[in-house]
Amino acid sequence: MRCVRCPLTIFQNDFLQIIDIFGVQVKRNFACSTCKTHRLYFDPYWSISIPIPVRENEEVVTLEECLKKFLTPEAEFYCGVCKVERNSIPCMTIEKLPAVLVIRLEQAVLDEPTWQPKKLNTPVKFPLVELDMAPFTNNNIPGNSYQYNLYGISQHVGETPDEGYYVSYCKHPFSNHWHCYDAYAE
Numbered sequence: 008m009r010c011v012r013c014p015l016t017i018f019q020n021d022f023l024q025i026i027d028i029f030g031v032q033v034k035r036n037f038a039c040s041t042c043k044t045h046r047l048y049f050d051p052y053w054s055i056s057i058p059i060p061v062r063e064n065e066e067v068v069t070l071e072e073c074l075k076k077f078l079t080p081e082a083e084f085y086c087g088v089c090k091v092e093r094n095s096i097p098c099m100t101i102e103k104l105p106a107v108l109v110i111r112l113e114q115a116v117l118d119e120p121t122w123q124p125k126k127l128n129t130p131v132k133f134p135l136v137e138l139d140m141a142p143f144t145n146n147n148i149p150g151n152s153y154q155y156n157l158y159g160i161s162q163h164v165g166e167t168p169d170e171g172y173y174v175s176y177c178k179h180p181f182s183n184h185w186h187c188y189d190a191y192a193e
Contacts, residue, residue, distance in 0.1 A: 029053050032049055140154075
């Protein structure tokens with residue numbers, strides 16, 4: 008059965024090598040909590056933008072916790088059988104992993120009393136080598152490696168999401184030394 012909204016064939020064209028390098032495909036399966044009707048979607052991404060769990064006193068969270076939060080959404084969807092918005096029983100997995108995985112941490116949340124963007128300063132712990140993505144996949148991805156090594160970081164420096172600049176850290180492919188690229192100019 009093929010999803011009409013986003014056909015799987017988008018990832019089957021051999022001439023689109025950029026998809027093999029950066030393309031991520033996430034499967035979302037929603038079930039109505041009342042009538043149990045299922046809706047299946049396949050969403051393509053060039054990078055995945057994952058939320059940081061909000062913790063008291065800015066406790067350290069792991070990248071794995073952030074990925075789990077991304078794949079367990081709190082969502083409602085329109086049930087065609089019940090004809091109303093319903094709470095769903097979501098199930099999300101990564102169906103296709105790319106050669107180069109780009110992950111963006113969502114550092115801003117809406118501050119509910121003011122409805123203004125607020126920057127999170129929650130530290131996120133992540134592995135430098137062998138990030139294991141197998142727990143977040145359907146474990147049946149043919150020919151895929153589930154291990155990723157870190158080669159670059161882009162960090163926002165500033166008090167709020169609306170001000171500041173970015174600093175990049177990149178690992179040299181031959182020397183394996185980390186380099187800081189700070190393009191900030193006053």
